[in-house]
Amino acid sequence: MNAITIDNLSKSYGKVKALDGISFEVHRGELFGLIGPDGAGKSTLFRLLATLLNADSGNALIDGYDIVKHYREIRSRIGYMPGRFSLYHDLSVEENLNFFAALFGVKVEESYDLIAPIYSQIEPFRKRRAGKLSGGMKQKLALSCALIHRPSVLLLDEPTTGVDAVSRSEFWDMLRGLKERGITILVSTPYMDEASRCDRIALCNEGRILGIDTPEGIVRGFDAPLYGIRAKRMFKLLEAARSAEGVVDCYPFGEYHHLVTDNSFSEERFAEQMHTFEGLCIERLEPTIEDMFIKLMKR
Amino acid sequence: MRTFRFLLQKEFLQIRRNSFLPKLIIAFPLMVMLLMPLIMTMDVRNVNVAVVDRDRSTTSSRIISHFGASEYLTPVLTTSLYEEALAALERGDVDVIVQIPDNFERELSSTTPERISLAANAVNATKGGLGMQYVVQTIAHTLTELRGESLPVVRSELVTVENRYNPTLNYRHYMIPALMIILFILVCGFLPALSIVGEKESGTIEQINVTPISRLQFTLAKLVPYWIIGLFVVSLAMVVARLVYGLAPVGSVGTIYLGALLFILTISGFSLTIANFSETMQQTMFVMFFFIMIFMLMSGLLTPIDSMPVWAQRFTLILPPRYFIEVLRSVYLKGATIVDLWSNFAALGGFAMVFNTLAALTYKKQA
Numbered sequence: 001m002n003a004i005t006i007d008n009l010s011k012s013y014g015k016v017k018a019l020d021g022i023s024f025e026v027h028r029g030e031l032f033g034l035i036g037p038d039g040a041g042k043s044t045l046f047r048l049l050a051t052l053l054n055a056d057s058g059n060a061l062i063d064g065y066d067i068v069k070h071y072r073e074i075r076s077r078i079g080y081m082p083g084r085f086s087l088y089h090d091l092s093v094e095e096n097l098n099f100f101a102a103l104f105g106v107k108v109e110e111s112y113d114l115i116a117p118i119y120s121q122i123e124p125f126r127k128r129r130a131g132k133l134s135g136g137m138k139q140k141l142a143l144s145c146a147l148i149h150r151p152s153v154l155l156l157d158e159p160t161t162g163v164d165a166v167s168r169s170e171f172w173d174m175l176r177g178l179k180e181r182g183i184t185i186l187v188s189t190p191y192m193d194e195a196s197r198c199d200r201i202a203l204c205n206e207g208r209i210l211g212i213d214t215p216e217g218i219v220r221g222f223d224a225p226l227y228g229i230r231a232k233r234m235f236k237l238l239e240a241a242r243s244a245e246g247v248v249d250c251y252p253f254g255e256y257h258h259l260v261t262d263n264s265f266s267e268e269r270f271a272e273q274m275h276t277f278e279g280l281c282i283e284r285l286e287p288t289i290e291d292m293f294i295k296l297m298k299r
Numbered sequence: 300m301r302t303f304r305f306l307l308q309k310e311f312l313q314i315r316r317n318s319f320l321p322k323l324i325i326a327f328p329l330m331v332m333l334l335m336p337l338i339m340t341m342d343v344r345n346v347n348v349a350v351v352d353r354d355r356s357t358t359s360s361r362i363i364s365h366f367g368a369s370e371y372l373t374p375v376l377t378t379s380l381y382e383e384a385l386a387a388l389e390r391g392d393v394d395v396i397v398q399i400p401d402n403f404e405r406e407l408s409s410t411t412p413e414r415i416s417l418a419a420n421a422v423n424a425t426k427g428g429l430g431m432q433y434v435v436q437t438i439a440h441t442l443t444e445l446r447g448e449s450l451p452v453v454r455s456e457l458v459t460v461e462n463r464y465n466p467t468l469n470y471r472h473y474m475i476p477a478l479m480i481i482l483f484i485l486v487c488g489f490l491p492a493l494s495i496v497g498e499k500e501s502g503t504i505e506q507i508n509v510t511p512i513s514r515l516q517f518t519l520a521k522l523v524p525y526w527i528i529g530l531f532v533v534s535l536a537m538v539v540a541r542l543v544y545g546l547a548p549v550g551s552v553g554t555i556y557l558g559a560l561l562f563i564l565t566i567s568g569f570s571l572t573i574a575n576f577s578e579t580m581q582q583t584m585f586v587m588f589f590f591i592m593i594f595m596l597m598s599g600l601l602t603p604i605d606s607m608p609v610w611a612q613r614f615t616l617i618l619p620p621r622y623f624i625e626v627l628r629s630v631y632l633k634g635a636t637i638v639d640l641w642s643n644f645a646a647l648g649g650f651a652m653v654f655n656t657l658a659a660l661t662y663k664k665q666a
Contacts, residue, residue, distance in 0.1 A: 052509065075511050082505045086502035086503045086504075086505050095312070098305075099305060102305035104511065
């Protein structure tokens with residue numbers, strides 16, 4: 001049985017379609033990433049799965065329980081961490097943890113082994129008010145609270161947004177650890193570089209799923225040769241490159257422009273055509289998930 | 300039950316942690332009870348009287364000295380020229396002009412004596428009207444006294460006046476029960492509504508909603524602390540009324556607490572309904588404020604319902620505070636019992652049921 005089965009789920013807010021018939025499955029014990037920009041419908045999907053919203057059509061099962069009919073059962077099986085920090089600012093770290101433990105009718109000690117790797121990092125500050133914690137510590141506290149009742153499925157809505165790079169990396173290590181303990185994790189992020197840390201990912205945009213695969217599988221799906229180009233006048237270069245022979249697409253990507261080509265493309269001919277650009281530099285690149293995302297989005 | 304205890308504990312903890320609320324809960328009732336009754340008074344004092352004395356007799360000077368003795372009247376001017384008095388009235392120095400005609404004393408015993416004429420500045424209608432009444436009463440009193448002296452047989456006064464239940468017509472005794480209601484509306488109406496909407500604003504309600512606790516538990520945990528605080532506040536107000544103003548309920552305290560309990564239930568159900576429809580604290584504040592204006596001005600808190608237009612009187616029937624005000628005043632001043640006030644209790648009970656049902660129906664744990 002899959003941990004999460006989503007079948008043709010749709011949700012609109014007035015005329016805006018937040019989710020447009022989404023279907024996918026998350027296997028038990030999987031670390032599944034939902035990758036997409038803001039407004040892709042990620043949070044709506046989380047709220048539906050957390051039984052906070054009702055779908056317009058379609059349905060979903062968590063651990064075999066229907067999110068509408070068996071919402072009570074689901075609430076004790078999931079750990080949900082909303083995108084915004086939503087613990088009590090005026091309660092201390094310890095009080096927050098004890099409070100949520102009490103709401104689920106458990107004792108902190110019972111789950112301590114599960115949360116220890118995370119909670120022990122903030123335990124020195126247990127008397128501090130939650131509102132006074134740093135961003136990274138807030139995330140750790142929120143994750144501890146979401147785990148307090150030993151959920152079988154964790155729903156993490158953009159847990160790393162607004163957190164520094166080191167804390168982000170630490171956070172993913174923690175998720176790895178939780179996965180090893182058999183917890184299924186559905187996590188969303190707008191950062192493409194985090195996608196590679198998931199078992200499988202779904203790329204989504206504007207309420208639709210563009211593709212689902214392992215991170216490597218997604219990248220492998222990018223079959224066209226990819227180059228990175230650079231010159232002094234970057235903007236002019238972008239325009240010129242787009243009209244060059246054999247070029248399918250060209251878009252800015254960090255300090256390079258990425259050049260997607262077809263098989264008729266030749267590096268020498270391209271360099272010749274662009275000879276007016278000073279300091280032109282061209283090199284073959286391995287595609288990233290973001291390249292795949294851009295390709296899928298344009299299709 | 301254990302879960303509920305934790306919820307309650309958390310609410311109290313949050314109230315205590317709040318930098319502002321605990322102070323408000325103590326300071327607000329004290330301020331309302333200590334200051335407001337002094338300010339909100341309709342007793343008219345310091346009515347300035349000008350006497351145009353054309354008579355210059357013992358009678359006229361006796362009338363003037365009686366004005367001086369009255370605690371409401373202050374004779375500021377005695378003259379023989381009406382124009383002078385009128386000028387003073389126009390300047391605003393004088394509120395009432397009393398004109399005692401020539402030969403007033405001599406003709407007093409005749410069948411058709413000259414009349415004393417009065418003129419009042421009625422820009423402030425209450426002051427003018429009441430001031431005039433005080434003047435008439437004082438003069439009548441003086442004349443009866445004079446007649447009594449001149450005749451061997453003591454004649455009884457023709458009219459006797461007695462103000463039942465509030466013998467001195469003390470406006471404070473009328474206002475203090477009303478002020479207690481304002482305290483209730485604020486503590487049991489405003490605060491829980493703001494507390495719930497606050498959880499919506501900070502997003503914590505999301506986290507609560509995914510836990511297995513029921514909405515009834517969550518809502519009750521929000522209300523119970525304010526019920527307790529509300530009863531504490533009203534007890535404090537009653538103690539202040541007793542110690543500072545010497546006002547103790549003639550009827551039983553139990554009747555007051557029963558009414559208070561029903562009113563608390565009503566007003567918190569009402570505020571919950573508003574909270575359910577609001578997304579932000581601002582929204583809640585404005586909507587609550589709108590209703591509180593209506594409650595304050597139309598429930599007979601400040602002005603008697605009987606003197607409102609008929610349509611407005613009918614409208615007051617759907618205002619819950621109206622019934623509680625009546626309970627408080629009747630118990631405090633008349634010593635009314637539950638039996639006397641059964642219709643008010645029934646109305647309050649009905650409102651409590653209606654608003655709480657409404658609150659339960661409009662609460663959505665899912666959107």
